[in-house]
Amino acid sequence: MQLREVALRLGAEELVRPATPDVEIRSAAAADLLSDILATGKDEFVILTGLVSPQVIRTAQVVGALAIFLVRGKHPTQEMIGLAQAHGIPLYTTPLALFESCVRLAPLVEER
Amino acid sequence: MSVIGAANGFSVAHELVYTLKVRDAMQKDLVTVTPGTTLREVQGLLREHRISGTPVLENDLLVGIVSLEDIINALDHGHIEESVGRWMTREVVTIQENMPLRRAVEFFQRYQYGRLPVVDAEGRLCGILTQADIVVRLMLELNRMAEEAARRETELLAQAGAATTSGPAVTMEFSVNAGDFDNAGIASARIKSALQERGVDLKVARRAAIATYEAETNIIIHSIGGSVKAQIDADRITIEAADWGPGIEDVERALRPGFSTASELVRAMGFGAGMGLPNIQKCADRFRIESTPGTGTRLHVEIDFDSTTSDGGE
Structure with missing residues (x-):
């Protein structure tokens, strides 16, 4: 599933534009704990989180996540937006809760 | 930097309207008229500069304000060739340039005006402020904050x-x-x-x-x-x-x-x-x-x- 379709399925607002919206997404890590995200060991994945902190961006950079989706309509700080821009990590916010977001991305699991 | 209960976009803007001053958002290039200017001339000026109102000055003192609404009324009632002095709004609410933007937001809510003339400490006209100016300034400031964070991050990584x-x-x-x-x-x-x-x-x-x-x-x-x-x-x-x-x-x-x-x-x-x-x-x-x-x-x-x-x- 392309990143743009992930964003579409989540009805997400784009806050930091992706350089390659057609990049292929194969999985998602959904967690509010950074260590859980660090421990996922996934590839070609996006992060879904309710955690709003600049460390989310640094974590995404470390694990090589292809995009970050903040759930429950949470808005990042300007600092987070700047960090995401600096690291080239697309950043979105979706009005959906974490659970609903996961349900909408269920095809990612079925595609495997 | 906020760490906990992280500030969302709204509360950042909320904070900004307290720290930014009216002078940071106002337009400084002013189009002004005098009481002797005709409403027809004002109509032309508003069209030319794509604005919806202009302050009226007499000997460098603010004596009134004339808006698009006054022009429409003049066209309706047939006094478009008359001078501004007779038809302008004389009781003008002004705002001081060193006031926080929060005060301007309050004024716009209270008076329902489209624009506020801005005056300096001596009461001289130095700018004009619309609600759109406030929005634009806030957006620019938010962008600037993000750019600043991006620049700092790039610098940190390089050093x-x-x-x-x-x-x-x-x-x-x-x-x-x-x-x-x-x-x-x-x-x-x-x-x-x-x-x-x-x-x-x-x-x-x-x-x-x-x-x-x-x-x-x-x-x-x-x-x-x-x-x-x-x-x-x-x-x-x-x-x-x-x-x-x-x-x-x-x-x-x-x-x-x-x-x-x-x-x-x-x-x-x-x-x-x-x-x-x-x-x-x-x-x-x-x-x-x-x-x-x-x-x-x-x-x-x-x-x-x-x-x-x-x-x-x-």
Whole structure:
């Protein structure tokens, strides 16, 4: 599933534009704990989180996540937006809760 | 920087309307008329400058304001050729340039005017402010804050961990300060990109970055300060994370997944899940931890470039 379709399925607002919206997404890590995200060991994945902190961006950079989706309509700080821009990590916010977001991305699991 | 209950876009804007002044948002290039100007001439000026109203000055003093509405009325009632002086609004609400924008927002809500003439401390007209000017200024300020953060991050990444080369080995050293969450992840980002530049397998680079990041945050959360050192050789990377205390009472317990002594504050930031050391261990090909209460903790991690160890939970 392309990143743009992930964003579409989540009805997400784009806050930091992706350089390659057609990049292929194969999985998602959904967690509010950074260590859980660090421990996922996934590839070609996006992060879904309710955690709003600049460390989310640094974590995404470390694990090589292809995009970050903040759930429950949470808005990042300007600092987070700047960090995401600096690291080239697309950043979105979706009005959906974490659970609903996961349900909408269920095809990612079925595609495997 | 806000750490907890992170500020959302609205509250940032809310804060900005208190810190930004009217002068920061007002338009300074003014189109003004005098009481002798005809309403027909005003109509032309409004069209030409694409504005919806203009202050009326007499001997440099603000004596009134004339708006698009006055022009429409004049066209309706047939006095469009008459002079401004007779039809302008004389009781003009002005705002001082050194007032916070919050005050202007309040004025717009209270008076329902489209624009506010801005005056200096001596009461002389120095600008004009519309609600759109406030919105534009806030958007620019938000953008500026993001750009500033991006610039700072790029600078941090460029400056951190000055590398020294001896033979094929590259050494990078980073000091890590207690409580300094702003810089958590800088060492790992630098190390990751250094490995990628060398053509090291992406998964190996990621494991090194994860181990470094967990080590960095451990020092930030639990210690009184320390450092992270990375040595990149031809076949492996060695990461040494050392702090000056207070040390770990029971190392075996600290290695148990889920065990954490982190505070509520730290947990609210998404840390302290008790997965730090287990994560590091999982990423490492060789792992050693030594800790002496009162002296400090020393962590030694080696990752081979050709290793097939997985950081994966799947």
